[in-house]
Amino acid sequence: MTEAGRNGARIPLSGLGLFLRSFLFFWTDPERNFRRCRRGQYLGLIRLMNEFGFVYDDEDRRFYFSQYGQDKFVAEHLFPGMRNGVFVDVGAYDGVTLSNSCFFEREMGWTGLCVEPIPDVFRELVSNRPGSVCENVCVSNVEGELEFARVEGVEALSGIADRMDRRHRRRIEGEGGRVEMMRLPSLRLQTLLDRHGIDRIHFLSIDTEGAELDVIQSLDFERTRVDVVCVENNSGERNVRRHLKRNGLAYLLTLGDLDDLYVRAGR
Structure with missing residues (x-):
């Protein structure tokens, strides 16, 4: 047996062979193999990759x-070594805390759009992410x-x-949070992309605590090409998966039981 995972989950050594095979699976013929993912093949292998690794060690935490x-997996296995890509981060918070896009800006020279609706948190975002375009609106x-x-x-x-949803409200209560209602401006994601001349997104991250489907529906996939999507899915919303599938993005795996990754075959 060998140790793996944040909680010390144990995986038989026989799983190591499958884990190593997973790298060949991705590197040998990515376009063909992502098509195989869409047909449901190798899903067990990919899930093993998720269970076996892709957690941070002390060295990782300097960068990720x-x-x-999520950022480590996407960087190492979907865009290995790629510099100067484009990200869009909807629900960016302060741009650093649990950020899916900060690594790409700071370490890989990517540029992109960060969106955060809360005004005082947005000010922190602007300070923390000087290489990004930042917008202070809701996306819907x-x-x-x-x-x-x-x-x-x-x-x-x-x-x-x-x-x-009710589960999220219970989570808020469990965390001891107090809710303040605000009226905030809202724009479609496509409106923001048009404003900033973005028609290609390599990595789209969406974390909006329940409004993820609205964000995806506000994007015109015929006008904007998206290669990889990471979307938080607290509520198990199946329509997100259906909508992305219709627009050429296949479900790949779930990281941390919450964030689903989707990949465009042949990107």
Whole structure:
């Protein structure tokens, strides 16, 4: 037996062979093998990759920021060594804490768009991410103003009020957060992309505490090419997967039981 994972989960040594095979799976013929993923082949192998590794060691924490190793996995296995890519981070918070995009800006020279609706958190974002374009709005498929629930003391759990499900509200209560209702401006994601001339996104990260489907529906995939999507899926929303599949993005795996990764075959 060998140790693996943040919680010391044990995996038989026979799994190591499968783990090593997984690298060949990705590197030998990515386009063909991602198509095989879409047909449901090798899913067990990919899930083993998730269980076996992609957690941070002490050295990693100097560079990576994500909660469950999302940035490390995407960087090492979907965009190995790629510099000067483009990211879009919807629900960027302060740009550093548990950020899925900070590594790409600071270490790989990527540029992109970070979106955070809470005004004082947005000021921290601007300070922390000088290489990004930052927007202080909600993202939804409705433009105008929306009721936004700010969770004081646990701002990362804040979100559009009518998109928070009961489980998320219980989580807020469990964290001891107090909700303050705010009216905040909202724009479609495609509106923001058009504003900044973005028509190709290598890595799209969405963490909006319940409004993820709205964000995805506000993007015109015929006008904007997206290669990889990381979307938080607290509620098990199946329509996110259906919508992305219709637009050429296949489910790859889930990291940390919360964040689903989708990949465009043949990118």
